[in-house]
Amino acid sequence: MSDLKTTPRSPWKTAILAGMASYLDAAALVTSGIAIGGYYAAPLQLSAGTIGSLLGLQTLAFAAGALFGGRLGDRFGRRTIFTFSLMLYAVGVLLLLVAAGPALLYAGVVATGLAIGADLPVSLALANEEAPEGKKGTMVVFSGMLWLAGIVAVLGLSSFMGVQGILGGRILFAHLLVVAVLVLLLRLTLRESAEWAAARRAAQARTTADSEAIEFSRVRDLFRAPTLYALIATGLYYATWNLGANTLGQFGTYLWTSLAKGEVAQYSQLTLIGLPVGFLAGLVFMRVVDRPARHAWFAFGTALIVIAWALPALLGPGKFTLVAVMLVSGLGNSFAGESIYKVWSQELFPTLLRATAGGVTMAFTRGVAGLAALGTPAFALGHTRLFFGLLLGFTVVAAVVGMVWVPRLPKATHQPEEPADPSGAPEAETTGKAAL
Known part of the structure; x- marks a missing residue:
């Protein structure tokens, strides 16, 4: 046990x-959409309503998982959760792999949704907390590169495996199962976040000294200034x-397939075209995310x-416009969207509320x-132009929040290993540094 404190971290x-x-x-997300909405739909006789409820339920389960998993990660540690x-x-994933009817599909989407919802805010917090100063944004944006890699892997399999029907869906879910097991085994070699452990000790010491001290570790502290404003802004932007x-x-x-009358494999192949560009753009953002130039790149992506x-929204959903929205928004998302949200969710909240806040905003967004x-x-299908018009409107709202509100929010300071003031004065206040 003594070796744990001296073992170098990577x-x-x-x-x-x-x-x-x-x-x-x-x-x-992508596998469920392709497998349930495409490969499984006809063999398992899934109606449009059933497909919508399955995919929607998976997203709602993610929301519940993020809400509780984030809080548990702040209470009991990143590694355990x-x-x-x-x-x-x-x-x-195993349930989805072997499903022969809607019952196991519903169970599978709930389990995967809960699991990844609980995992994501805690894992992001760990990556941020273990990164050296000046590289924290880089490490968090790197997770976005892996997000892109997940899409590439699934679309690549779907495009080129040459298998149709229910077997195609089972192969896609088998890929998820293999990767999950391998990652689980490798994660067992990781240690607990040093920053979280230090912040936990500091909070316990201050609580012992003064039971009335504000620790910025309790849930109620998330709903008081300045963390409340950060919570609303990041949640609204992400959603x-x-x-x-x-x-x-x-x-x-x-x-x-429904609006442009295309084929599943064709869609996957066209989507793959823009992913190398998105990957290179992500590498660029990794280099600038911890620098002042980040704001200009974020504006470009937005x-x-x-x-x-x-x-x-303006021209209608044909093959050209649907491909264009995939490629153009994919490039923009390298500098905005989920990438920048993940950075903000780490910068704007103190250590012992970081995963909780991330879980709340992720839960709201996925809900x-x-x-x-x-x-x-x-x-x-029934209100096509209105549907795309609403999506454009929500995108504009996100742009305004990200460009105007978030830059005015102060960053959270790091919590010290030991309380600086023996009287128990609060340490987790915010600085005047802007988020962008």
């Missing part, structure tokens, strides 16, 4: 294994941006996302997306 190893939560999140959550993920991204992720195949969603997903197939 920030990149931690970033990779923690960031695989993003890989598994994106891969589960992301270990158990990945076990549940593997079980859920409004994610409505468009979630629609493409879960229902892109369905919209392509503009691309708005333009992308304006195309189907909104899950409710929207329940009616997406029917609404997209």
Whole structure:
């Protein structure tokens, strides 16, 4: 046990294994959309309503998992929560792999949704806390690269494996199961976050000294200034941006086949075209995210996302506009969207509320997306122009929040290992540094 305190930490190893939560999140989202909405639909006789309810329920389960998993990660540590959550993920994927009817599909989407929801805020916090100063944003954005890698892997399998029908869906879920088990085994070699452990000791020491001290570790402290404003801003930004991204992720195949009369494999192949560009753009953002130039790149990405969603809203959802919205928004998301949200969710909240806050905003975002997903197939077919017009409107709201409000929010300071003031005065206040 004594060796644990002297063993060198590897920030990149931690970033990779923690960031695989993003890989598994994106891969589960896209796999469910392709397998349930495409490969499983006809053999299992799944109606549009059943497809919508399955994918929507998965997103709602993610919301519940993030809400409770984030808080448990702040209370009991990062390592414990992301270990158990990945076990549940593997079980859920196995259910989806062997499903022969809606019952196991419902059980599988709930299990995978709960698991990845609990895993993501805790894993992001660990990657941020184990990164050296000046590289924290880089490590967090790297998780976005793994999110992209998850999409590439699934679309690559779907495009080139040459298998149709229910077997195609089973192969995609088998890929998730293999990756989840491998990541679980490797994560067992990781240690607990040193920053979390230090902050926990400091909070306990201050509580002992003064039971009335404000620790910024209790849930109620999340709903007081300045953390409340950060919670509202990041939650609103992520939720409004994610409505468009979630629609493409879960229902892109369905919209392509239903509105543009295309084929599943063709859609996957076209989507793959923009992913190398997105990957290179992500590498660029990793280099600038911890520098002042970040704001200019974020503005550029935001503009691309708005333009992308304006195309189907104004011109209608044909093959050209649906491909364009995938490619243009995909490039923009390298500098905005989920990438920047993840950075903000680490910078704006103190250590012992970081995963809790991330869990709350993720829960809110996925809850909104899950409710929207329940009616997406029917609404997209019955009110097509209004559907894309609303997605454009939400994208504009996200742009305003991200460009105007978030830059005015102060960053949270790091919590010290020991309380600086023996009287128990609060340490986790905020500095005057802006988020962008």
